[in-house]
Amino acid sequence: MENTTGTIRLGSENFEFPIIEGTEGEKALDTRTLRAKSGCITFDEGYGNTGSCISDITFINGEKGILRHRGYAIEELAKHSSFLETAMLVIYGSLPQKSCLSAFRKQVRESASIHTGMHSHFDGFPTSAHPMAILSSMLNSLGAYYPKMSSNNREQDLAYFDETAALLISKVRTIAAMTYRMKMGLSFVHPAEKRYTENFLHMMFSEPYSEYDDKHGAGKALDLFLMLHADHEQNCSTSTVRMVASGGANLFASVSAGVCALWGPSHGGANMAVIKMLEEIHAAGDDGSKFIEAAKKGEAKLMGFGHRVYKNYDPRAKILGKSAEGILSSIGMNDPLLDIARKLEQAALEDEYFVSRKLYPNVDFYSGIILKAIGIPVEMFTVMFAIGRMPGWIANWKEIAENPKSRIHRPRQIYSGETQRDYVQLVDR
Numbered sequence: 182m183e184n185t186t187g188t189i190r191l192g193s194e195n196f197e198f199p200i201i202e203g204t205e206g207e208k209a210l211d212t213r214t215l216r217a218k219s220g221c222i223t224f225d226e227g228y229g230n231t232g233s234c235i236s237d238i239t240f241i242n243g244e245k246g247i248l249r250h251r252g253y254a255i256e257e258l259a260k261h262s263s264f265l266e267t268a269m270l271v272i273y274g275s276l277p278q279k280s281c282l283s284a285f286r287k288q289v290r291e292s293a294s295i296h297t298g299m300h301s302h303f304d305g306f307p308t309s310a311h312p313m314a315i316l317s318s319m320l321n322s323l324g325a326y327y328p329k330m331s332s333n334n335r336e337q338d339l340a341y342f343d344e345t346a347a348l349l350i351s352k353v354r355t356i357a358a359m360t361y362r363m364k365m366g367l368s369f370v371h372p373a374e375k376r377y378t379e380n381f382l383h384m385m386f387s388e389p390y391s392e393y394d395d396k397h398g399a400g401k402a403l404d405l406f407l408m409l410h411a412d413h414e415q416n417c418s419t420s421t422v423r424m425v426a427s428g429g430a431n432l433f434a435s436v437s438a439g440v441c442a443l444w445g446p447s448h449g450g451a452n453m454a455v456i457k458m459l460e461e462i463h464a465a466g467d468d469g470s471k472f473i474e475a476a477k478k479g480e481a482k483l484m485g486f487g488h489r490v491y492k493n494y495d496p497r498a499k500i501l502g503k504s505a506e507g508i509l510s511s512i513g514m515n516d517p518l519l520d521i522a523r524k525l526e527q528a529a530l531e532d533e534y535f536v537s538r539k540l541y542p543n544v545d546f547y548s549g550i551i552l553k554a555i556g557i558p559v560e561m562f563t564v565m566f567a568i569g570r571m572p573g574w575i576a577n578w579k580e581i582a583e584n585p586k587s588r589i590h591r592p593r594q595i596y597s598g599e600t601q602r603d604y605v606q607l608v609d610r
């Protein structure tokens with residue numbers, strides 16, 4: 182990395198700081214010594230201008246719509262790779278050799294079952310519980326069944342890292358399927374000797390009297406969906422995972438926190454919100470134009486549009502838009518929601534309001550249509566995102582845990598409350 186310097190002038194004093202440059206030419210003023218030197222801190226609510234870490238995992242150029250994992254373009258990965266191979270790439274840094282990939286697949290396959298002690302945890306939830314609440318609780322509980330892997334002793338947790346990573350990638354899928362079955366009042370289906378997504382669909386939809394038959398290629402579409410969600414640098418949930426990891430917490434606890442952060446509608450919850458929005462537009466007999474007008478007046482939000490980083494088309498949305506058409510035509514399904522989505526997209530891409538604000542479809546815009554076509558209930562959509570994002574969370578935890586210089590993440594604040602005042606006795610208030 183080439184280092185030059187930059188200067189901040191505060192009053193009459195100049196303070197010089199190094200400029201850090203990333204491998205893709207991104208520059209950052211390294212202000213870590215600013216407070217010590219000047220007594221001043223930077224204020225960046227929402228962290229739009231703050232680099233919280235140096236990372237080797239994922240590169241995004243939001244202006245150009247570029248997404249690369251470990252140097253490989255998402256379009257190339259979508260064309261040639263699989264979810265588990267991309268997971269290994271994201272976590273370990275390079276495309277795996279055939280034997281390593283086979284060993285990883287085997288380890289994931291053999292880690293699929295959930296300890297029977299955990300089956301009873303599902304009984305404790307009401308069927309109305311949100312699947313994301315169940316998922317975060319279950320992932321954290323899982324750590325209790327593997328105390329050696331969740332010691333909160335970095336050296337020990339890292340010694341078990343490979344095992345824990347494969348276990349989490351495998352079991353998050355089993356927990357998701359069990360959650361669905363519990364909510365539907367159906368008995369659990371044991372994992373089988375199948376590939377990753379086929380096994381998931383089997384655990385979701387097989388019955389003792391009829392094995393799930395993937396005749397429309399749902400497993401393949403789901404594999405692509407998961408791969409496209411594998412990592413996305415310092416988004417809200419990944420930053421949360423890093424934050425929790427920075428305190429020394431184990432991988433189970435850290436990814437459980439990631440699930441909670443993902444849940445909200447401004448982040449992973451947007452994939453549920455998109456389908457709800459499209460259904461409401463459809464039910465109201467609108468072709469999307471009234472909704473666009475409401476969004477422009479600030480009366481509605483076009484869910485699945487806009488992104489903190491992308492000021493161009495999200496490359497994942499482009500791939501998923503095509504995939505949505507593919508899976509619908511394979512099923513022979515004509516979903517009016519896809520037509521509304523296409524109309525909304527077209528209108529938004531031409532409308533001054535969206536164009537001037539650089540609001541483009543994001544990954545969530547088409548993903549719900551694919552998940553719906555596969556038969557995944559809307560309430561499970563964000564859980565599907567979490568399954569896909571697991572490799573990214575794991576890779577980011579690893580980066581923190583392996584860095585001997587990593588410090589606890591602890592931002593500062595500008596205090597705006599009352600200044601010191603005297604306590605008033607209850608009788609005198």
Ligand code: ACO
Pocket residue numbers: 416446447448449451476477481482483484485486487488489490538540543544545
């Ligand atoms: N519909 C209508 N207007 C929008 C939208 C939208 N989806 N998104 C942003 N805007 C407008 C804002 O009102 C604002 O307008 P103004 O300048 O007149 O005030 C302008 O565009 C800039 O928006 P910000 O809120 O400043 O953008 P920010 O970077 O803070 O938010 C976010 C990004 C949260 C993704 C936002 O665009 C949004 O809420 N989108 C809808 C939810 C969604 O799809 N989330 C998924 C994101 S991707 C992911 O997490 C996987």
